[in-house]
């Protein structure tokens with residue numbers, strides 16, 4: 001097990017450079033197998049989810065070479081193969097090989113995906129979409145065999161604007177015959193990034209980033225190059241840390257337009273910051289106003305920042321209400337924060353914060369990726385030493401987090417126990 005140990009209460013100043021978006025990169029890598037030839041993905045974050053996807057590429061006989069933050073992929077010798085339970089289980093985004101292999105080979109055998117345990121996270125919308133495109137689905141235990149004689153474009157209505165289902169259906173539809181329309185599509189910026197990559201490969205996708213995406217199927221896709229957009233969740237996490245304990249802390253290499261809702265909420269709380277085209281710089285704020293936060297699909301407040309944001313709510317004066325609307329089980333950080341001295345009442349998807357509370361170091365356990373990020377945030381402002389068990393969760397989505405924080409003054413280390 002990996003443990004993160006933090007000696008709290010050291011001011012952060014300097015610059016933190018943000019990497020490529022996890023949720024884009026984990027879709028761009030599977031998307032690459034739809035093309036014949038050479039592909040280059042730039043600004044790939046160095047996270048363990050990426051390593052798991054490269055193992056899947058290897059299994060499919062797809063060559064992937066990493067050079068710094070670039071990933072060079074060659075699909076010339078690709079072979080369809082069963083993706084084992086052990087590999088599917090490593091991360092949520094293994095499910096993008098459903099759409100990609102179905103698109104490329106009209107057949108995929110794969111197990112139910114893994115990922116953070118933050119709710120039941122069914123994949124029924126993905127499967128219904130594949131069926132609408134003409135695929136049949138057989139399930140043996142947790143293994144799915146999805147195949148089609150031919151994929152045919154159709155009009156799909158998603159019951160919920162799911163990020164995963166929208167991208168998976170894009171992947172399956174780009175090589176389908178005719179026109180596919182995805183209604184009530186998710187609008188996350190990562191989806192635009194994926195559509196841009198597919199269009200550079202020769203696909204014909206219009207409307208990505210809106211709730212109606214139109215895909216005109218093409219016969220084949222060719223090599224292309226794409227850069228992963230900046231990670232708005234990684235950026236948001238460091239911005240929240242900066243709000244709490246930063247002084248002249250710059251979060252660099254971001255697109256502030258992707259973080260408007262978060263920055264607006266911070267402004268409402270009285271956080272002092274300045275933005276320019278690619279940066280946010282925070283200065284020390286002494287008092288935060290209580291606010292209400294409700295997560296929602298894009299462009300609403302991102303569910304992935306709800307947990308780090310909770311730490312800021314423990315420091316606000318008065319009562320703050322927090323509501324998580326996307327996942328049923330995203331409060332794993334709360335008992336940990338309570339252990340540190342936070343006054344929070346909560347039930348499944350609601351929490352009430354009575355702040356401000358002085359936090360003290362404690363031994364904690366990360367229950368998922370973003371709860372882990374919240375615990376790191378709390379450890380940075382706590383009095384004394386905080387130990388975070390099961391820190392592997394954090395490395396799934398935050399590249400070089402220990403170095404990035406140490407470089408701006410945090411006293412933080414990671415150890416194997």
Ligand code: UD1
Pocket residue numbers: 023026092093119120121122123124125126127160161162163164165186303304326327328
């Ligand atoms: C993706 C992100 C995750 C983020 C989430 C919401 C990746 C790899 N993960 O997860 O970081 O927190 O978007 O922004 O990009 N649902 C169904 N049936 C389905 C699909 C989804 O009921 O077939 C439900 C889910 O249980 C959840 C909601 O829809 O309650 C949203 O899920 P979705 O947008 O699909 O999230 P993920 O793709 O799992």
